[in-house]
Amino acid sequence: MSGFTNQKAAILQLQERTLTKVEPDPMSKKFYLELIPPSMLNNQADVDRLRDGLTSFVGQVTVPLALMSTLPGICRDGDWRLTVTLGRTAGGWLVIGVEPGNTTARHFGLAVDVGTTTVVVYLVDLRNGDILNVKADYNGQVAMGEDILTRISVARKQDGALELRKAVLETINRLISDLTTENEISKAEISACAFGANSTMVHLLLGLESNRICKPPYIPVVNNPGLLAAGEVGLEIMPLAPVYFLPGVGSYVGGDVIGGVLVSGMYKNPEIALFVDIGTNGEMILGNKDWLAACAGAAGPALEGGVVLSGMRAEPGAVEWVRLDPDTGQVQYRTVGGAKPRGICGSGLVDCLAEFLLAGIIDLAGKLKDGKDHYVVVPATETEHGMDIKVMQEDINNLLRTKGAVNAALEVLLDAVGYGAEDIKRFYAAGAFGQYLDLESAITIGLYPDLPRDSMVRLGNSSGEGARQVLMSDQLRQEAEKIATNITYFELIANDMFVQKFSSSRFLPHTNMDYYPTIKARLRERGIIT
């Protein structure tokens, strides 16, 4: 779990950078009321008195039966001064909590990013949107299967779906417990929660059948679950707290991606932008204020610690940054947490590939020269386990497949909407991988487009940040729904053009070198190409 210490710091730093200030209009609201005590001349019933007291703030509200019975005592204990917590519903507001006195200074919500691998929970001050604390951990489902397809197949087994649901809820609830303990608040003070998650994670978390997600025609049970109650979801917070999941577009473009598009703002701008989130799966959104097109696919294992011999996740000891002196062959590297090297992670591998290309160690087709089948990045003498950390030809091939898929997918999208690569004016990289990846290396190997660097933005955990934004703003929540509705999804599987482009897009950085002018110049400078 210690790997998350670093990650947490990075995420917090990121949040400070990309935190969009939104006019607070959160999913739950608190109002302090000083009601007129009843008398013979003013004999309104308690519930009706409360409802009338709220009318000037929010119009008509609904009071659930469970709260009606507690109201008389609270009104009288608090001498008719009380704080009401309201939760947003599809058609208005529901009273979800009543307390004596004025507790409006304590108003908390959660933004949760549920990734296939990692769960991040942000504790948010609903008065202003500030992030008070954050906790992250591996998704408890990882023990039952690393990738989405394995999870779905586990869910099909007897009690499998139940176990998976329990596992992820256990992770989330434990993180909530840690946050509330650390910040000295009660779980029952958390009155709203928004989620960013891919479609499979949403299904497994809600206990919905996931098996149709992965077989044609790839139909999820739900793309937009709407506003649910914490109790029915299984979150250990205020039972009636509204819980919202960022809406998805389909089985492979989920709410996590919609959150990213929301955070990027690309849906509001006139220039065409490209949004890419590459993790275990890859999603890509192309578009502007007038249209949005999406596609998605499995990204392959290369980037998530799936390197054949020396691969590992971005945990302490993972080589995450590599530079190679083209003249001496001297390797410089940095590890996560500065620990002794134990393996290499995705960003380290991308660095390697870029450096190999620039140093002439591999050719433009990604083949190690001189008949070698591997390259030693860190010699055994420097590693923790006393074994070489090496990149195999197979690792390079895997990464090239990922890069090829990304290129091919982009070409399919561009072709579908009638634009060319030269029309893309902005680029957004989402997700943890997008955050740690060296931008120059990613461009060098052709994974990212070769755009002016100041038009390329790392969004960090934009799934979590998207969740925070919809938690804080109903207008942004509606914008997220509009984004999901407006996106046209293009299926890559069984798409002839994709297959064709895929096989022709494995050259470094790109089959058409003119798309990569800055890399072309560097390669020419180093004499790799003429």
Add this chain to the structure above:
Amino acid sequence: MSGFTNQKAAILQLQERTLTKVEPDPMSKKFYLELIPPSMLNNQADVDRLRDGLTSFVGQVTVPLALMSTLPGICRDGDWRLTVTLGRTAGGWLVIGVEPGNTTARHFGLAVDVGTTTVVVYLVDLRNGDILNVKADYNGQVAMGEDILTRISVARKQDGALELRKAVLETINRLISDLTTENEISKAEISACAFGANSTMVHLLLGLESNRICKPPYIPVVNNPGLLAAGEVGLEIMPLAPVYFLPGVGSYVGGDVIGGVLVSGMYKNPEIALFVDIGTNGEMILGNKDWLAACAGAAGPALEGGVVLSGMRAEPGAVEWVRLDPDTGQVQYRTVGGAKPRGICGSGLVDCLAEFLLAGIIDLAGKLKDGKDHYVVVPATETEHGMDIKVMQEDINNLLRTKGAVNAALEVLLDAVGYGAEDIKRFYAAGAFGQYLDLESAITIGLYPDLPRDSMVRLGNSSGEGARQVLMSDQLRQEAEKIATNITYFELIANDMFVQKFSSSRFLPHTNMDYYPTIKARLRERGIIT
């Protein structure tokens, strides 16, 4: 229980007479959808597909998580032809049921009148508002206390409120069970329920504290509970079915009375009307389309079987109709169900008092002449138990107190709004007692005003009929809420004028005989007055 056979017939007959045809816009709706099956080109999620299919009918709907999980199976089992049941919520519609195929021909709801003594459940066809069947029984709470004050004191004891709640729910659920069995429908096919009940019955049924209802300043927990779910209420029908309680005005003017005002239509007319519901308690509403004023109080035991020696409820064998030959003193009578006389019920007692007055057996102050302390209505030879059925002076006094309270309350209301008795142009009698009471006798003793007979209407079970109307029409539901909001309640307890009028209003038919011109004429005709 057999007493209800008669009552049932009477209620049904009544319903045929007063059933208002309303444009169906019921609390639950059913829609048959033929959805386009998903494909690679149309890969919307199941829930979103369903929601979109409903949009053209009702706009945005909410789908609860519990139904999301059953939807994929139902869609595919029904080949994408399915029937959706929607329940009204404060802010829109909630999907409360989904079935394969077209089941729109089966669409059922309940209108329930929960009286302190009696519960009546109407099975309603929500397609057109027709009453398909009706069942009635004593409120199971009767065993724990006959009147409201006793019930409230029971509710204060350990587990008392719980027991009372269980008792009335048991009665209602048993009647539902009987109805559904008899009409060959499943309980889960009942998708909406509306209640007419007094405030105490609403509190005891919902498990809310009732003890403040009966002590100053008489504050209920709730007057308008809004739309609840059957599951939280404890009704054994579709768990998410919307359940509505006709709103009340205060502790002593409940939803049953608002239902009556709704059914009467007095709130829409320019003429001033008087609405009276006398049972164990009495409620009175005076007003027209511009204003409505209400008061209420305990009616005393006289009318509900509380006659000292020979009193009984309106069950078989109860003397319910009495005529007395002024010359011969010969008594004619009729019993409920034509059975051998066992006692006398409220309507019989009112008949006796009127006939005693017209025959000169009592004086204008209600005193039996010639120093007698009772009058034998049915001699022992004709009764089932071989004992005289007699009316005691004390019974007369009790009834005079009830009548006096009604007169005094009316005067307080008239005075408060600045009108006189002569301004009342229409009269509505609600409740079972209003239904069975002989109109002429009630006028003769001054319980009802002396108006042209065709402007006097018996509303029957207007609490149940009011419930049926709001079950069937959202417009009427909103009108009921407006009625409740617009009524001004006048507290009689500790009202000096009431106390003063009460002691001066015990003459027959009225202290001011000019208010009763037809009775004055009859008394004069018979030589009782000059």
